[in-house]
Amino acid sequence: MKKYFLDNGFVKLDSLVSLSEVEKIRKLYDGLLYDKKRTKGLRSDLGGVENTRNSTEKITQIMLPSSIEPKLLENIAYKRALNHTRLLLGKDMELDFDMLINKAPYTNTITPWHQDAAYWIDMPDKRAVSCWIALDDVYEDNGCMWFVPKRDEIIKPHSFYSEGGALHCTANTNEAQSIPLNAGGCTFHDGFTLHFSKGNITSNQRRALILNFRPKKMIELERKQGINHTGVRKRIILKSCGRIEIRL
Numbered sequence: 674m675k676k677y678f679l680d681n682g683f684v685k686l687d688s689l690v691s692l693s694e695v696e697k698i699r700k701l702y703d704g705l706l707y708d709k710k711r712t713k714g715l716r717s718d719l720g721g722v723e724n725t726r727n728s729t730e731k732i733t734q735i736m737l738p739s740s741i742e743p744k745l746l747e748n749i750a751y752k753r754a755l756n757h758t759r760l761l762l763g764k765d766m767e768l769d770f771d772m773l774i775n776k777a778p779y780t781n782t783i784t785p786w787h788q789d790a791a792y793w794i795d796m797p798d799k800r801a802v803s804c805w806i807a808l809d810d811v812y813e814d815n816g817c818m819w820f821v822p823k824r825d826e827i828i829k830p831h832s833f834y835s836e837g838g839a840l841h842c843t844a845n846t847n848e849a850q851s852i853p854l855n856a857g858g859c860t861f862h863d864g865f866t867l868h869f870s871k872g873n874i875t876s877n878q879r880r881a882l883i884l885n886f887r888p889k890k891m892i893e894l895e896r897k898q899g900i901n902h903t904g905v906r907k908r909i910i911l912k913s914c915g916r917i918e919i920r921l
């Protein structure tokens with residue numbers, strides 16, 4: 674797994690947790706998904722503000738769900754994802770933040786091609802792992818993850834795909850691979866890996882819990898700069914290379 678991850682920038686694990694653990698997460702997850710009050714300030718639509726205005730969320734993102742529902746942290750998924758991450762990138766890796774991303778039924782809204790590092794501040798130690806855990810069976814038609822096997826550690830110029838929504842970049846995606854998973858399976862990807870998902874054209878939710886890990890020292894550095902991943906877009910810096918950096 675480690676060699677595959679280091680060579681390609683992503684790797685899949687067919688089963689991170691059992692269905693009974695998935696069921697426990699789903700209960701807490703749905704409690705947050707359907708509660709706009711408790712999630713206020715941490716919730717947005719990656720499909721863009723246009724959807725929020727119409728009150729139909731297409732891609733619901735809830736940052737730091739475990740800060741509202743600490744029981745999530747007790748789930749074995751967090752421990753197992755951390756253990757795998759440490760095997761992939763080192764013993765100093767820690768949980769930086771978690772988030773929920775849900776694609777509601779028939780919303781058919783893509784998560785555009787992007788690299789996660791485009792959302793983050795530039796850090797001297799660039800190691801990072803996102804563990805994307807499927808809480809439903811996922812496949813192309815409901816929005817499973819796609820990855821382009823990685824060749825380098827360059828961040829491409831990113832811009833907003835839709836007003837107030839997700840970032841995107843243009844890239845050669847000829848070699849992209851879709852990664853269907855059963856509920857309880859997961860993928861791990863690093864901050865430079867290009868990824869995307871199609872819209873959900875099915876009658877069910879596509880629920881994912883995402884755990885982001887980075888070196889302990891880099892988390893301390895972020896916090897010193899006031900970055901705690903609440904999703905509040907505090908500052909937008911246009912870098913000379915054209916890259917947009919959004920502090921989340």
Ligand SMILES: O=C(O)CCC(=O)C(=O)O
Pocket residue numbers: 774784789803805816868869870881883
């Ligand atoms: O769930 C999705 O559609 C996108 C997830 C993603 O971009 C991420 O986990 O970095």
